[in-house]
Amino acid sequence: MNALNSLLRGFFDLLLSPFQTLSIWWTLIPISLVVGIAALIVWKRFSNQSAIEAAKNDIAASFFEIRLFNDDLRALLRAQGQLLMTNGRYLAHNLVPMLVMTPPALLLFAQLQFHYAYKGLDPGQSTTLIVSLDASEARGEQPPDFSLEAPDGIMVESGPVWIPSKPELAWRISPEAAGRYELEVTVDGSSASKSLVSSQDIVRRSPIRFAGGLINQIFFPAESTLGAGPIKSIEVVYPDRLVDLGIMELHWIIVLLVLSFAFALLLRKRFGVTF
Numbered sequence: 001m002n003a004l005n006s007l008l009r010g011f012f013d014l015l016l017s018p019f020q021t022l023s024i025w026w027t028l029i030p031i032s033l034v035v036g037i038a039a040l041i042v043w044k045r046f047s048n049q050s051a052i053e054a055a056k057n058d059i060a061a062s063f064f065e066i067r068l069f070n071d072d073l074r075a076l077l078r079a080q081g082q083l084l085m086t087n088g089r090y091l092a093h094n095l096v097p098m099l100v101m102t103p104p105a106l107l108l109f110a111q112l113q114f115h116y117a118y119k120g121l122d123p124g125q126s127t128t129l130i131v132s133l134d135a136s137e138a139r140g141e142q143p144p145d146f147s148l149e150a151p152d153g154i155m156v157e158s159g160p161v162w163i164p165s166k167p168e169l170a171w172r173i174s175p176e177a178a179g180r181y182e183l184e185v186t187v188d189g190s191s192a193s194k195s196l197v198s199s200q201d202i203v204r205r206s207p208i209r210f211a212g213g214l215i216n217q218i219f220f221p222a223e224s225t226l227g228a229g230p231i232k233s234i235e236v237v238y239p240d241r242l243v244d245l246g247i248m249e250l251h252w253i254i255v256l257l258v259l260s261f262a263f264a265l266l267l268r269k270r271f272g273v274t275f
Contacts, residue, residue, distance in 0.1 A: 001214060005221035012111045013204055020201040024116060024243055024252070027202065031112070032256050036263030039101060040271040046097045053274050055090035062086060094275060106218065109253060114206055114222035116252040118238035120199040123177050126157060129194070130235040131169040131185050143169065144230065149184040153177050154196065183234075190229030196236050208235040 019027045043049075062083035069075035121127055133144070143162040146169060150156050159171030175181065175198035183194045197205045206222035210233045216225055226233070242249035268274065 001217040002224050005217060006224065008107065008111050008221065009204065012115065016115055016202060020203055022202070024202060024241075028116075028243070028252065028256055029259060032259030033263050035105075035108070035256065035260040036267065037271075038104075039097075039260065039264050040267060040273045042100050043094075043097045043275050044271060044273045046100050047275070048093050049272075049274055052090065052093045055086055055093060056274070058086040059083065059090065097275075107221075110219055110221050112252070112256075114204050115202055116243075117241060118205045118207060119241045120197050120201065120203070120205065121175055121238065122200070123175055123198055125198075126172055126174045127196075128235075128237045129159075129171045129173050129183065130233075130237070131187070131231060132233045132235070133167045133169070133187060134230045134232055135167070136230070143167075144188050146185070146187045149186075151181050151183070153179060153198075154181050154183065183236075185231065185234060187230045190227075190231060192226050192229070192231045192234060194234040194236060195223060205238055206236075207238050208233055 016027060062079050065079040066076060066083070069079065129148075131146075141162075141164060143160075143164070146160070148156065148160065148171060150173065153176050155174050155176055157172040157174055159169075161170045162168075163170065169185075169187075173183075173196075175196065178198045180203075181196045181198070183196060185192055185194065192209070194209055195206055197203060204222055206220070208220060209223045210216035210220055210225055211229075211231070212225045212227070241252070243252050243255045245255075264273075264275075
């Protein structure tokens with residue numbers, strides 16, 4: 001999984017590089033168009049279109065029957081039962097393309113999450129570096145042997161703070177200039193690095209790097225997982241980014257899904273798809 005994530009990271013970094021300094025809309029709109037078209041192709045290829053159309057017609061007929069015979073209890077109950085069964089059939093016919101779409105959509109959203117979901121740190125903006133350790137490292141008030149190597153351009157403002165109940169080490173740090181940096185943490189002779197990005201451009205940011213595990217590799221693909229050792233995760237706290245709609249702000253995934261569905265609705269007749 002780490003190898004696949006490495007390939008996907010390189011692909012999306014390259015794909016989004018021309019749009020780094022532009023508004024988030026310049027990438028969300030074309031990506032939504034591609035996702036909408038991909039969904040139409042999958043629905044046409046993997047769903048029974050005639051059965052979906054028939055189910056929709058039966059649903060409409062059941063609603064018409066409910067309105068027409070609303071004073072006949074027996075007919076009303078029969079129409080409602082038929083409506084429930086037809087709805088189930090309609091959902092079942094749409095389940096196959098949904099299952100086909102889920103794995104690639106999950107990989108796509110996992111990669112884009114770390115380009116769109118977090119704001120970069122400005123020069124001089126403080127943040128927290130948190131190193132979570134294995135439970136075996138909880139040695140009371142005395143922390144394990146550790147060190148933090150911060151590159152030029154990163155100021156260590158305070159810390160470390162040892163929190164034995166978790167157990168965690170924490171520092172207050174800040175970038176002195178824009179750029180991408182690598183921090184190096186060593187605990188009991190085991191070393192691990194963590195990226196930090198000081199930029200407001202649309203670039204990949206990894207708020208947390210976990211130890212191995214399939215779930216961590218799927219949902220946190222922005223960096224490779226940590227190797228074996230006492231360090232379980234290294235976190236750099238970034239502020240959240242929301243998409244500004246003028247009257248409100250929304251998470252980027254909501255905006256992408258709404259735009260993708262809108263494009264799919266607009267183009268469904270051209271692709272000959274019903275859903």
